[in-house]
Amino acid sequence: MREVRRTLAFMLRVAWREKPALFGSYLILFVGDVITAMKNVLIPKLLLDELLLVTKGAALSEHLRLIVLYAVIHVAVDALVRAAGSVAERTKGEITQWFQEYCDMMIGEHAMKMDYEHTEDPDALDQLNKAREGMSWYSGGVVGVLDCVYRIVLNVTVLGGVTTLIFSRCPLLLPVQGIALLMISWMTARNNAIDTRNFLRMSKINRIFGYVMFQLASFQYGKDIRLYDSSRMMGDKAKKQSDEMADIWREQALEQERYYWGIDIANVLRDGISYLYIGMLAVRRVISVGDFTMCMLSATQLYNSLQNSIVSVMDIKKRCSYAYQFILFLDYPAAMQTGDRSLADTGGEGHVIAFRDVSFCYPRSEKYVLRHLNLTIRQGEHLSIVGLNGAGKTTFIKLLCRLYEVTEGEICIDGVNIMEYADEEYRKLFAVVFQDFRLFAFSLRENVAPGVEDVDEERLEQVLVQTGLYEDAQKLPNGLDTMIYKSFEEKGVELSGGQQQKTAISRALYQDAPIVILDEPTAALDPVAEYEIYRQFHTLVGGRTAIYISHRLSSCRFCDHIAVFAGDTIKEYGTHDELAARVDGIYAEMFRAQAQYYVD
Ligand code: ADP
Numbered sequence: 001m002r003e004v005r006r007t008l009a010f011m012l013r014v015a016w017r018e019k020p021a022l023f024g025s026y027l028i029l030f031v032g033d034v035i036t037a038m039k040n041v042l043i044p045k046l047l048l049d050e051l052l053l054v055t056k057g058a059a060l061s062e063h064l065r066l067i068v069l070y071a072v073i074h075v076a077v078d079a080l081v082r083a084a085g086s087v088a089e090r091t092k093g094e095i096t097q098w099f100q101e102y103c104d105m106m107i108g109e110h111a112m113k114m115d116y117e118h119t120e121d122p123d124a125l126d127q128l129n130k131a132r133e134g135m136s137w138y139s140g141g142v143v144g145v146l147d148c149v150y151r152i153v154l155n156v157t158v159l160g161g162v163t164t165l166i167f168s169r170c171p172l173l174l175p176v177q178g179i180a181l182l183m184i185s186w187m188t189a190r191n192n193a194i195d196t197r198n199f200l201r202m203s204k205i206n207r208i209f210g211y212v213m214f215q216l217a218s219f220q221y222g223k224d225i226r227l228y229d230s231s232r233m234m235g236d237k238a239k240k241q242s243d244e245m246a247d248i249w250r251e252q253a254l255e256q257e258r259y260y261w262g263i264d265i266a267n268v269l270r271d272g273i274s275y276l277y278i279g280m281l282a283v284r285r286v287i288s289v290g291d292f293t294m295c296m297l298s299a300t301q302l303y304n305s306l307q308n309s310i311v312s313v314m315d316i317k318k319r320c321s322y323a324y325q326f327i328l329f330l331d332y333p334a335a336m337q338t339g340d341r342s343l344a345d346t347g348g349e350g351h352v353i354a355f356r357d358v359s360f361c362y363p364r365s366e367k368y369v370l371r372h373l374n375l376t377i378r379q380g381e382h383l384s385i386v387g388l389n390g391a392g393k394t395t396f397i398k399l400l401c402r403l404y405e406v407t408e409g410e411i412c413i414d415g416v417n418i419m420e421y422a423d424e425e426y427r428k429l430f431a432v433v434f435q436d437f438r439l440f441a442f443s444l445r446e447n448v449a450p451g452v453e454d455v456d457e458e459r460l461e462q463v464l465v466q467t468g469l470y471e472d473a474q475k476l477p478n479g480l481d482t483m484i485y486k487s488f489e490e491k492g493v494e495l496s497g498g499q500q501q502k503t504a505i506s507r508a509l510y511q512d513a514p515i516v517i518l519d520e521p522t523a524a525l526d527p528v529a530e531y532e533i534y535r536q537f538h539t540l541v542g543g544r545t546a547i548y549i550s551h552r553l554s555s556c557r558f559c560d561h562i563a564v565f566a567g568d569t570i571k572e573y574g575t576h577d578e579l580a581a582r583v584d585g586i587y588a589e590m591f592r593a594q595a596q597y598y599v600d
Contacts, residue, residue, distance in 0.1 A: 006327055007320035008149070011142050018102065019095045022143070025088035026150050030157075032081035037158040037305075041165065041297045043074045049290035092143060099142040103135045103326065114332050116403035117363050124332055129207045130200075131329035134322035138199060145323055148316035155309040162298040162305065169287050170278055170295045177303050180270035185310045187259040187266075192318050198252050199322065202245065209241040274299050338402070339420035343413070343429065350379025351413050351429070351514060351545065353400065358409035360399060369395045371568045372409070379514075382538065382546045384556040386587065387565030393549045394435065396565070397519050400547075401430055431513035435520045437504040441492070444473060445480040448506045463509045466540045468532060469502040498529060505533065509540055516541050518548035527552065534558055553591045562587060 015022050047070045050063045111128060118124035139145055166173050212234050275296070282292040343351070355375045361368045369392045377383050385393045398404055399411060402418055411418045418426065439447050448463070449455045460480075464470040476482035476493060483492035484503075495503065508516055534555040538546075548555075556562050557576045564572035564579070564587045572579055572587050579587035 003324040004317055004320040007145065007323045008316075010327055011145050011323070014099075014102075015142055015146060019098065021091055022095050022146065025091045025095075026146070028084050028088040029150070030154055032085050033154050034157055034161075035077055036081050037301060038161050039074065039077050041162060041294055041301055043070050044297060045290040045294035046070050047074075047290075048293055049288060052289055096141060096143040100136055103141060104132070107131055107135070107326070107329065110330055110332070116398075118332055121363070126204055126207060127325065127329045127332065129210075130203045130325035133203065133206065134199075134325035139319040139323035139326075141323075145316065145319050148312045148319060151312040152309055152316070155305040155312065158301065159305040159309065162302045165298045166295060166302060169291050170281055172277055173274055173295065173299050173302075176270060176273050176277065177299060177306065180266050181303065181306050181310065183266045184263050184307065185314070187262045188311060189314055191256045191259050192314050194252055194255050196318060196321055198248055201248060205241050205244050205248075209238060209245070212238045212241065270303070338423050338426070340422045341416060341420045343421055343425050352379060352415075353377040353515075353545070354412045354415075355396075355400075356410050356412060358399065358406050358411060360395060360404065360407045362395075362404070368407070368568060370399075373569050375563060375570060375573070377545060377547065380543045380545055381561065382541070382559045383548075384559040384562045385547065385549045385565060386551070386553060386556065386562060386590065391565035392568060393565050394519055397432065397434075397517055397547070397549070401432060401517075402426060429513060430515050430517060431508035431511040432517040433501075433504045433508045433519065437501075439484050439495075439500055439503060441483065441485040443478075443481045443483055444476065444503065447484060447503055448480075449510050450507070460510060463506045463540070467502045467506045467509065468529060469499065469506055472499055472502075498526070502533075513544070515545045515547070517546070518550075520549045520551065527554070530555065553587070553594050 047067065050067050050070070054060050054063050054067075107128065114124070135141055140147070163174065278287075278292055278295045278299070281287045281295075282289065287295065353376065355373050358370060358373045359368055360370045373396070385396065387393050395404075399406055400418075405419065413421070413429075440450065442450075445455060445460070448460060461470065464473055473480055473482075477491055484495060485492050505518065508518070530550075530552055531554060534548075534550075535558070538558050548559075550556065559576065561573065562576060562579055563570045564585075566586055572582070572585055579585055580591050582588045
């Protein structure tokens with residue numbers, strides 16, 4: 001019930017706020033549908049009674065006017081209702097499409113604003129899929145659900161009208177229709193419950209199937225799939241998922257079959273008994289021939305309206321339970337609870353970052369990745385972070401960027417816990433390039449300066465020169481306006497790994513953020529190119545604070561400090577010369593091991 005209540009409240013609110021014309025369309029349809037239903041039951045009776053009088057000998061001239069009037073009403077109402085209805089339906093169709101896009105946008109926007117940790121949470125990913133499918137495909141969206149409300153209101157109104165008519169002529173028809181309907185509704189409800197249960201089971205399979213099919217078709221994965229001959233594995237996975245889907249469909253069809261049979265039998269019984277009863281009344285002249293027709297038509301209308309009302313109630317329940325998945329998805333917190341403090345109030349000349357006894361374990365994990373970590377980074381300092389894979393270097397950056405909240409301890413900037421700062425301002429502090437950065441299938445220019453309207457061409461060129469991308473960019477077919485990837489443009493280019501990394505670094509440097517972070521984005525570059533980038537990088541970063549993670553220790557020479565991560569905390573901290581000179585130092589050993597490859 002809560003699902004229906006919340007979903008309906010949401011739909012009505014959104015429709016009223018965004019597209020009130022929808023209610024106008026429903027009103028037009030309502031008036032037309034009620035008039036048509038009552039006319040279809042009443043006019044044949046009135047016409048028949050008049051015609052019978054004439055056949056029994058009454059003067060035609062006395063009845064002709066009425067006969068013509070009824071016939072004209074019958075035809076004219078149909079024509080008028082159809083014309084008004086088609087205008088209303090067209091408006092509704094446009095609004096349906098509009099809401100489809102509106103809800104997709106809402107899902108997209110929410111997915112982007114959601115806590116970062118949810119992007120790795122299988123439950124949240126499943127929920128996103130359920131929200132998408134539930135809202136558009138299964139529930140029919142806002143208009144699909146409001147159509148059910150409309151059908152309930154319409155059918156209950158018509159029901160009131162025909163019940164009164166039947167009650168006045170053949171009251172026993174009411175229990176016959178009622179009992180048949182109860183049986184049919186119960187069986188329909190069973191079938192709906194089976195549908196809903198399978199929808200929830202299918203959602204996960206659909207997600208995996210979609211993933212596999214997307215990867216199979218994606219240009220970006222083309223190399224990996226071919227080189228590792230993964231197409232068979234992908235094909236097998238897709239087949240497994242599609243077999244599972246087919247099994248579910250089969251199971252569902254078998255389970256539902258007996259209810260469909262039951263519904264057919266109940267319908268036959270209902271019609272047989274009704275005809276018998278009204279026929280007897282007419283034969284015994286309790287009712288007129290016109291009444292006989294009216295009762296039969298009313299019985300059909302009563303049954304249809306009752307059934308439509310009940311089906312619509314069940315349908316609304318079903319549709320709301322699908323659409324509710326959308327609301328549940330919107331319930332995922334939009335972002336971590338952060339404060340509204342301004343960095344301008346605390347920063348003064350620059351920002352000091354302090355990790356104070358920070359410990360952290362990932363959500364849904366019990367293992368601490370970092371423990372009791374203490375570190376201070378001054379404004380303008382260049383810090384290099386080194387350590388073996390899995391030592392927690394990236395996690396350290398994610399915590400600083402507030403993608404996750406620390407489990408214990410606190411991270412402060414200028415003495416204030418970072419959670420107290422306002423989100424938008426805090427995000428502007430950092431320009432980060434992660435190892436697994438992603439470029440967009442847009443132009444090179446848009447990749448380096450995404451979302452910037454007036455690109456500062458001079459600054460852009462300077463950045464590209466410094467990251468070593470400028471010459472390569474000049475050779476591209478459309479220079480900086482060349483599209484990356486072939487997703488949208490036949491002439492799009494596939495940049496080399498090194499060029500992609502240079503693009504990502506250029507993007508970070510083009511931003512005017514006071515803290516620049518590079519998380520091993522140079523792994524695809526050759527040592528000379530990497531050395532060049534870091535050499536230039538210091539000039540480019542200038543007075544800004546810079547943190548970078550690198551496996552190539554030669555680049556650490558340029559840094560003010562080096563933090564060596566090992567055993568879930570910082571094991572060594574100092575300058576390159578200090579650490580390299582330690583006899584049993586981790587850094588010294590790593591440096592010696594690498595240095596032998598680079599002596600020349
Ligand atoms: P590094 O950057 O030093 O290679 P990471 O910070 O990426 O190390 O990872 C540190 C540890 O945290 C690893 O054991 C890794 O498996 C684990 N880890 C990383 N990301 C997640 C995550 N999203 N959920 C759970 N564990 C994670």
